Amino acid sequence: MIFCLYKKYKNNFYYPAFWIILKKSIKKQNNFKRSIYTKAMIMINGGQRLEGEVIISGSKNATLAIIAAACLCDSAIELHNVPLIEDIFDMREILYSMGCRTHIDAHGVMVIEPNTLNSCFATHPKMHSIRAASYFMGALIGRFKMGCVSMPGGCKIGSRPINYHLDGFEALGVKCTMVEDKIFLNSKGELSGGDITLPYPSVGTTVNLMIAAVRARGKTVIKNAATEPNVIDAANFLVSVGADIKGVGTPTITINGVARLVQTVPYTVSPDHIEAGTFLIYCGICGGDLILKNARADDLNKVIEVLKDMGAIIISKNNIIKISVDRRLKASHITTGPHPEFPTDLQQLMLSLMAVSDGVSTITETVFENRFRQAEELNLMGAKINIQANTAVIEGVEKLEPSKLAASDLRGGAALIGAALNARGVSVISGDNYISRGYQDIVGKLSSVNAVIDYYG
Numbered sequence: 001m002i003f004c005l006y007k008k009y010k011n012n013f014y015y016p017a018f019w020i021i022l023k024k025s026i027k028k029q030n031n032f033k034r035s036i037y038t039k040a041m042i043m044i045n046g047g048q049r050l051e052g053e054v055i056i057s058g059s060k061n062a063t064l065a066i067i068a069a070a071c072l073c074d075s076a077i078e079l080h081n082v083p084l085i086e087d088i089f090d091m092r093e094i095l096y097s098m099g100c101r102t103h104i105d106a107h108g109v110m111v112i113e114p115n116t117l118n119s120c121f122a123t124h125p126k127m128h129s130i131r132a133a134s135y136f137m138g139a140l141i142g143r144f145k146m147g148c149v150s151m152p153g154g155c156k157i158g159s160r161p162i163n164y165h166l167d168g169f170e171a172l173g174v175k176c177t178m179v180e181d182k183i184f185l186n187s188k189g190e191l192s193g194g195d196i197t198l199p200y201p202s203v204g205t206t207v208n209l210m211i212a213a214v215r216a217r218g219k220t221v222i223k224n225a226a227t228e229p230n231v232i233d234a235a236n237f238l239v240s241v242g243a244d245i246k247g248v249g250t251p252t253i254t255i256n257g258v259a260r261l262v263q264t265v266p267y268t269v270s271p272d273h274i275e276a277g278t279f280l281i282y283c284g285i286c287g288g289d290l291i292l293k294n295a296r297a298d299d300l301n302k303v304i305e306v307l308k309d310m311g312a313i314i315i316s317k318n319n320i321i322k323i324s325v326d327r328r329l330k331a332s333h334i335t336t337g338p339h340p341e342f343p344t345d346l347q348q349l350m351l352s353l354m355a356v357s358d359g360v361s362t363i364t365e366t367v368f369e370n371r372f373r374q375a376e377e378l379n380l381m382g383a384k385i386n387i388q389a390n391t392a393v394i395e396g397v398e399k400l401e402p403s404k405l406a407a408s409d410l411r412g413g414a415a416l417i418g419a420a421l422n423a424r425g426v427s428v429i430s431g432d433n434y435i436s437r438g439y440q441d442i443v444g445k446l447s448s449v450n451a452v453i454d455y456y457g
Helices: 002-012 014-029 060-072 086-097 131-144 163-171 203-213 229-240 273-286 297-310 344-355 375-380 410-422 442-447
Strands: 041-046 050-055 077-080 101-104 110-113 146-150 175-179 182-186 195-197 219-223 244-246 252-256 288-293 313-317 320-325 333-335 360-364 384-388 391-395 404-406 425-430 452-456
Touching: 041 410, 050 273, 050 442, 060 077, 060 086, 060 110, 060 131, 060 203, 060 229, 060 273, 086 101, 086 131, 131 146, 131 163, 131 182, 131 203, 163 175, 163 195, 163 203, 203 219, 203 229, 203 252, 229 244, 273 288, 273 297, 273 320, 273 344, 273 410, 297 313, 297 320, 297 344, 344 360, 344 375, 344 384, 344 391, 344 410, 375 384, 375 404, 375 410, 404 410, 410 425, 410 442, 442 452
Parallel strands: 050 288, 195 219, 333 360, 404 425
Antiparallel strands: 041 425, 041 452, 077 110, 101 110, 146 182, 175 182, 219 252, 244 252, 288 320, 313 320, 360 391, 384 391
């Protein structure tokens, strides 16, 4: 076993060994019944109402941004409420390939030692797996004034060009050159602040430019900036370590560059509003009564408004959201868009809900062109979904039929789980490797609230 690990990882022997031991401990803690070496399927016997409490994990998207931002700091960084998901472990592998030591425990406490970072090359193969790996561009420019990154990847939900990122970097004095699948960045000295107006309020671009600008000379103004909760959390982290950022949560962010970033107290990652929204929608699909703890309703105003209009009863107070659904919900019409509009990351789950809602619903997707990919799978279950350009027209049915399903991306996989929870009978979903990228122990959490669900194979 040890010889095999050494042959596979060579100079990274100690880290992968620790990584595998940690993942085994997490598997044991959450009662996972699958091997971390195989891509298991999820088996669901649907038709059960959901009853009980769910503790929402830390934000996936915020944590990924914060991990990259931590590379700018001059002292060890301690993060709490880190979700134990595949994307986090993959980001750690990228960090390790650049010499940066990290530690994480089964309670979601992560320590990053940026002073051990000794390479400006983020070219690990995992770069092709995570879209948020693009944040290493801003981190390397901010720290080393230069860098090389592999083209970031992620779920195939549509075109996600990085030209906004590169144009923004050039406004800060960075020369960007693309060679095959590598991006070379060089500021030829100190970064200089600048005025940047984004053509679109891109989350990734906003975060990347914010990371790069906090250690640039002078003032940077980012206009038409994204205002999503994970952008706010990344900015709050940077402020907590000494960055000077104004206008967080508004379309205009002003950053005054500082010389050093040092953490004095641990930082707690905000709750994952997409996971909270996922469980709210699951309750809408199945019916029942759920209490979500460590969940911020203010991050989900549009989602909660839509679910209430459809007939759900939702009450929130002190980071607790309660939802009660005792009948089939009504049809609705939504259009996705940048925050505070309906989040594209929950659109696919709404497609599953609308498939069993009473009446004809529509969803218009304005962010990604390939976010209706699971519609074909839902139609195999008896749904009546018709895709017309970027709009889905859904004629609700009373119940879906169990089926063998295949997830093709993270949120689409979560949506198929929702559909299977509704169908009376046994469904099997392949592609858990997508789902585990963004949800910490989704099978265990659903099992705890009366769902009949487990790993298979």
